[in-house]
Amino acid sequence: MTIQTAIDALATLLGDGLTRSKSDLDLHGRSESHFLDCPPDAVAYPVDTAQVAAIVQNCADHACPLIAWGTGTSLEGHSLAVNGGVVVDLSRMNRLLAVNAADMDCVVEPGLTRVALNTALRHTGLFFPVDPGADASLGGMASTRASGTTAVRYGTMRDNVMALEVVLADGRIIRTGSRARKSSAGYDLTGLFVGAEGTLGIITELTLRLRGQPMAVAAAICAFPDVESAVAAVTATIQMGVAVARIELLDTASVAAVNAHSGMSFAVQPHLLLEFHGSDAGVEEDAATFGEIAADHGGTGFARATQTEDRNRLWKMRHDAYYAILASKPGHRAIVTDVCVPVSRLAEAVAETQDDIAASSITGPILGHVGDGNFHAILLIDPASAADRTAAEGLSHRMALRALRLGGTCTGEHGVGMGKLGYMAQEHGTAWDVMGSLKAALDPAGIMNPGKVVRG
Incomplete structure (x- = not known):
């Protein structure tokens, strides 16, 4: 029972639904982040649940690792075939x-x-x-x-x-x-x-x-003199119960990158981007309340947008911020952090992280979903520089430990994958062993996405 015998059996089962072409293997061996490429031995393309079950049963019979694949946008190496095996690409099951x-x-x-x-x-x-x-x-x-x-x-x-x-x-x-x-x-x-x-x-x-779908939607943007002021405005907004649908932070470096990448002309200082959903009156009231909170914390240039194209342009800018930051240093890759803390500790976490990055040898723009205490630093490294990687890994490590010290988590949304395995014991204690017990009960041979989430 080997990976190869499993693949031979799958070739008979799936026909054209199994590929071993180099281009397909390379595509399914890459990550959006800094992890080294790990091409699988084969890629399967099931079209229904019955085929998935047959693939799994076959791989179980041959002790062959299986890794589910969606679109490959994960950031902690979740979909990499670290032990080889078969990637199960579910893109054809899209109804x-x-x-x-x-x-x-x-x-x-x-x-x-x-x-x-x-x-x-x-x-x-x-x-x-x-x-x-x-x-x-x-x-x-x-x-x-x-x-x-x-x-x-x-x-x-x-x-x-x-x-x-x-x-x-x-x-x-x-x-x-x-x-x-x-x-x-x-x-x-x-x-x-x-x-x-x-x-x-x-x-x-x-x-x-x-x-x-909300009756009314309004987007807003506001500049602040520093990140601390922006975060304080976020905390006050949440504590007052203002019903924001989105509230996002871009620090000065992120805004500069976005301006260059997306052709914007925002003041090069920290910004909050917001969106309000509800009735016409409710949206108007929430936006006005935030405007007052922002002014109390030094916010300037508060502007709203209600036209769909204007709102879409604003949020496309935010969604493209990661790629804008990458483009700001051509040839560099990113180690992307992802921590989340209680909102009351957010200002402290961001301030300490800023100081840590400023003292390092690399750049790391900060952005994030600060309305729920989740933020990221995009740590830019020259892939050929061991010193850059060491500096970024040190920053990321200290960010995770800082989040845990402040009552938070090492990952707010990216997940564990391979990248956050080292913090699971500290965050969960004995509960991590319980996760391992559940894994052993449901997957005793360890074929399902090995090397992720639980102890190897």
Whole structure:
């Protein structure tokens, strides 16, 4: 029983649905972040749950590692075949199976992306709110418990996945949850698989909670003299109960990069980007309240946008900030951090991180979803420089430890993958061993995305 015998059997089973071409292997061996390439031995393209189950059963019979793949946008090496094996690319399972408008939910296959889903929902008056920035697959978003710019109002994938169909490591197909809005029936298996990063099974169907498209939407932007003032305004806004749908921070370096990349002309100082959802009167009131809070904290240039094209341009700028920062230093790659702290400790965490980066030999613009205490530093390194990598890894390490010291987490939304394994024991203690026990119970041979989330 070897990887090769598993692949030979899959070739008979899948025909053209299995590839070993170098281009496909290279594509599925890359990461969006700094990890070294890890091409798999083969890539399988199932078209339905039955094929996924057959692939899993075959690989279980041959002790062959399996790695589920959505769109490859994850940032902690989640989808890399570190032990070789077969990547299961779910992009051909991309159908919207049902929309239950009266109940405000839908059923999708895992390869459907969030943008494609919202495009299909446009005529229904409903939308799916979780927005990680990248046009990620919904299965991948569930597997990493993704969130993003709208989490401050609508929650993360944890809050928006109602039920799942999952293929377990032995090929069994199970369903978790239901379309009911609540249940007290047994363990929350849906919650177990949301965030498991494909280490316990492969998600083949999702039931998602939908929201009503707001009557009115307004975006806003405001400059601040420093990051501390911007963060203080965020804290005051949240504590006052202002119903912001998004509230994002860009520091001075991020704004400069965005200006150069997107042709903007914002003042080169920290900015908050916001969005308000609700009725016309509610949006107007919330925006006015924030304007007053911003002024109290030194905010200037507060401006609102209600036209769709203006709002889209503003948020495209924010979603493209990562690529703008990369473009600011051609030839560099990024070590992307992701920590989350209680909102009351956010200013402290950001200030200490800024000082740490300023004292280092590399640059690291800061941005993030500060409405829920989640922020990132984009640490830019020359891939050929060992000194750069050492400096960035040291900064990232201290950020994670700082977040834990302040009562937070080493990852607010990117997930564990390989990159955050080193902090799991400190964050979870004995509970990490319990996670390992669950993994051993559901995947005793360790074939499902090995090397991620739990102790190896």
